[in-house]
């Protein structure tokens with residue numbers, strides 16, 4: 001095994017896990033939790049001094065590549081463990097690579113914080129601790145990037161494309177969908193952006209994404225073999 005991904009699937013680790021599964025890679029999954037300070041141990045901090053999951057370790061003949069930051073891990077897998085064949089999720093052209101870079105940076109800067117607020121204050125936190133007014137404010141702000149996504153999907157569809165970077169699902173779609181999924185409790189917001197809502201459902205219906213949901217329920221270290 002040359003690839004190890006640290007981090008439970010119910011975290012930002014889902015992004016590289018989903019990518020590795022889409023790519024059909026063999027990898028070891030170490031489902032390290034972020035709760036109770038598990039990521040703050042000295043051995044783990046030697047991998048990621050930030051004390052966060054995910055971490056990707058790629059044992060290569062020339063030495064280990066240790067990578068943190070979920071979007072970087074995801075793009076790295078597509079670039080260095082996928083084939084630029086125009087079939088899989090890896091960018092096959094500079095234009096597709098540009099889309100992957102653009103959408104992943106856009107996701108962390110324009111979408112992630114408010115989508116997480118929606119998730120936490122509409123669904124994830126104990127009901128007594130939720131602050132619906134924080135979720136409502138986040139949803140109002142999210143209308144701005146969602147209008148952008150809606151417009152881009154509309155333009156893509158006018159060109160006969162069903163996905164963000166072209167005619168097939170790519171890592172660009174994966175990066176955005178993995179975060180927009182957090183905003184699913186904001187039903188009215190998504191209903192107001194029907195192309196984005198429909199595209200998100202298509203992303204989440206993919207077999208590799210379904211496998212992620214099963215993975216989120218598994219407690220132990222797992223190895224995944226290519227079919």
Ligand SMILES: N[C@@H](CCC(=O)N[C@@H](CS)C(=O)NCC(=O)O)C(=O)O
Pocket residue numbers: 011012013034035037039051052053054068069070071
């Ligand atoms: N920007 C980082 C954020 C990583 C992050 O905050 N991960 C959370 C889990 S989703 C974590 O490890 N939290 C543990 C902690 O902060 O103690 C990334 O995208 O990888």
